Ligand SMILES: [Ca+2]
């Protein structure tokens with residue numbers, strides 16, 4: 204299949220060259236594509252090639268990758284992994300209740316039921332807003348990761364714009380063609396077994412990414428390491444459950460590359476991604492030189508109950524206090540706090556000084572969306588073990604920036620579960636009142 208596709212691309216290039224030089228006979232005797240592969244979809248305006256200086260992406264206005272000679276390019280090696288052979292990269296979104304789906308790609312089934320709302324770009328960013336039928340609005344916000352030069356971060360937002368609940372689905376796939384041995388690469392997929400929002404994954408990056416289609420692998424399904432070498436890639440079907448009318452789902456995906464596997468895995472860890480695919484050169488599947496290409500996914504954060512100053516409500520915060528700020532993540536029937544990786548916890552971006560496991564707090568609902576300083580509880584232990592954290596108060600105050608006496612601030616806590624429990628992100632918050640003493 205790839206030989207036909209390559210030939211087709213060469214012929215199309217020839218057509219373009221001939222038309223550029225104005226060959227007299229091009230009108231009646233011009234070369235024709237030799238097979239049924241669809242020609243590249245022409246998106247005349249809006250699409251963009253963006254770069255962070257290490258990784259470049261060709262972003263189509265409809266949100267998929269591959270535009271004007273660039274797919275995913277690793278600049279240090281000049282290695283291009285997607286705009287090679289067939290242009291097989293795409294996304295799809297669906298509502299499994301109404302059976303409505305749409306997808307966007309060049310050669311993975313083209314475009315179906317996806318309409319452009321807007322596309323904007325700069326030299327390093329691109330934002331595509333589209334709709335799938337009258338059911339979903341899909342936003343792909345491409346920007347450099349603040350955590351690593353090796354990854355582009357893509358914030359994906361799926362809005363339910365129908366008047367009814369939807370069963371929200373998203374699919375992304377890509378045919379890795381890894382230089383310097385394109386069409387003969389090793390592929391690794393990890394993290395799918397423990398991540399509940401991954402419904403299915405395999406190494407067939409040639410499939411149409413409509414999320415409601417059946418799947419057929421090229422020999423590897425779910426999690427696997429260094430499968431190949433052969434001509435393949437990866438596909439991920441994600442499911443987010445029932446989302447009410449007007450509701451939305453947000454998650455992050457990443458595209459990028461590094462010069463070896465260690466740097467690739469470091470970049471994946473740095474962004475907190477918990478599911479990923481690697482495409483690697485047939486000559487070095489272990490070291491991952493000269494370039495390891497990356498697709499990664501960071502699932503939507505799970506809300507967790509956070510209690511600043513357990514037993515105290517409201518929660519005073521004294522900017523002059525040079526001691527510790529106690530904070531608990533409260534365990535529940537659904538949250539075993541020993542599954543949380545304490546080293547990943549940040550309160551307003553600040554790491555804890557130390558932690559221990561004690562029953563010191565009782566959850567207050569809602570876990571998030573708090574604004575009132577009395578949305579808290581004085582209740583202490585409740586029989587469920589908590590993760591008790593101590594932060595340097597001055598470091599947290601510095602992270603808050605200027606504060607005024609009596610001001611009410613919502614503090615956010617982020618982190619991840621341990622890798623063996625999916626590594627998925629968690630998110631929580633609590634409210635403090637600034638009180639100079
Ligand atoms: Ca391939």
Ligand SMILES: [Ca+2]
Nearest residue numbers: 391429488489
């Ligand atoms: Ca490997």
Ligand SMILES: [Ca+2]
Nearest residue numbers: 511512513515
């Ligand atoms: Ca409290």
Ligand SMILES: [Ca+2]
Nearest residue numbers: 564585587589
């Ligand atoms: Ca407790």
